Amino acid sequence: MKEKKFEFNYTVYQNIDELPPEQKELLEEAREITQHAYAPYSRFQVGAIAKLANGETVKGSNQENASFPVGLCAERVLLATVSSLFPKIPILTIAISYKSEEQKSDHPISPCGICRQALQEYEGRNKQPLQLILGRMEGAVYVIDSASKLLPLAFTSDELR
Numbered sequence: 487m488k489e490k491k492f493e494f495n496y497t498v499y500q501n502i503d504e505l506p507p508e509q510k511e512l513l514e515e516a517r518e519i520t521q522h523a524y525a526p527y528s529r530f531q532v533g534a535i536a537k538l539a540n541g542e543t544v545k546g547s548n549q550e551n552a553s554f555p556v557g558l559c560a561e562r563v564l565l566a567t568v569s570s571l572f573p574k575i576p577i578l579t580i581a582i583s584y585k586s587e588e589q590k591s592d593h594p595i596s597p598c599g600i601c602r603q604a605l606q607e608y609e610g611r612n613k614q615p616l617q618l619i620l621g622r623m624e625g626a627v628y629v630i631d632s633a634s635k636l637l638p639l640a641f642t643s644d645e646l647r
């Protein structure tokens with residue numbers, strides 16, 4: 487028997503102004519994109535933006551549906567859009583923010599389990615780390631240098647070979 491441990495480092499910034507300029511700009515855009523969310527049911531509006539290796543940026547927001555399971559998170563809307571528009575271009579960074587009409591939150595957003603699975607797949611396709619900037623409309627920001635760190639022991643394409 488052997489016990490193993492999983493841990494990872496991430497950076498916590500007190501607020502958006504502490505971020506390097508390029509990351510700050512991305513998070514500001516992610517905040518703006520929350521306005522494009524279609525979230526009449528949860529009133530939890532999420533905005534995400536990807537910076538690609540070719541310099542392009544692509545935006546995504548959550549899209550809900552009266553049939554709740556049909557709804558899509560901003561992260562997966564974004565990933566599908568990137569893959570459709572720029573299928574061969576790696577994603578360098580994704581910034582995500584949210585705005586909730588129902589409650590104040592004192593911590594940055596964190597991708598749901600399904601989106602973590604999707605993010606690690608894209609990072610695998612990228613063959614390079616996909617950085618995440620996790621924020622909200624104000625306050626602290628988390629920066630994680632590789633999205634796969636959010637999903638230890640992930641099910642990957644390696645299992646299907």
Ligand SMILES: [Zn+2]
Binds near residue numbers: 559
């Ligand atoms: Zn999600």
